[in-house]
Amino acid sequence: MSLLPSNIPGWFPQFVNxxxxxSEHTDTAKKESAFALxxxxxxxxxxxxxxxxxxxxxxxxxxxxxxxxxxxxxxCPICLTNPKDMAFGCGHLTCKDCGVSISSCPLxxxxxxxRLRLYG
Numbered sequence: 001m002s003l004l005p006s007n008i009p010g011w012f013p014q015f016v017n018x019x020x021x022x023s024e025h026t027d028t029a030k031k032e033s034a035f036a037l038x039x040x041x042x043x044x045x046x047x048x049x050x051x052x053x054x055x056x057x058x059x060x061x062x063x064x065x066x067x068x069x070x071x072x073x074x075x076c077p078i079c080l081t082n083p084k085d086m087a088f089g090c091g092h093l094t095c096k097d098c099g100v101s102i103s104s105c106p107l108x109x110x111x112x113x114x115r116l117r118l119y120g
Contacts, residue, residue, distance in 0.1 A: 016042060078106055089114035 016038040022031055076082045082095035092107045096117060104111050 078102075085118045087116045087118055088112050093118070 021035045076095035078098040084093035086099035090110045
């Protein structure tokens with residue numbers, strides 16, 4: 001392994017003692033393997049330290065009260081307020097109040113031949 005110039009400042013902490021491993025009296029392949037293994041063994045420790053710092057930096061704010069209406073996925077596509085509780089033959093859904101007064105599906109424009117009330 002050749003020595004390469006480093007741009008890392010001198011105060012930067014070394015988590016693996018490179019000098020100690022490379023000064024051992026074994027062949028180069030074993031030194032490189034020992035260094036790689038030592039570096040890999042440090043990854044979980046560094047990861048946990050990083051997570052700890054991230055948790056300390058987080059700030060939390062209180063959320064406002066939850067909305068009491070249906071979610072956007074459950075809201076009727078016509079009135080946008082009532083929950084979907086009526087299905088048509090084409091498979092699309094609306095609320096009962098809007099569904100009884102229309103003759104074609106508002107999403108695919110197929111004529112409504114079947115209305116099915118959904119419960120629960």
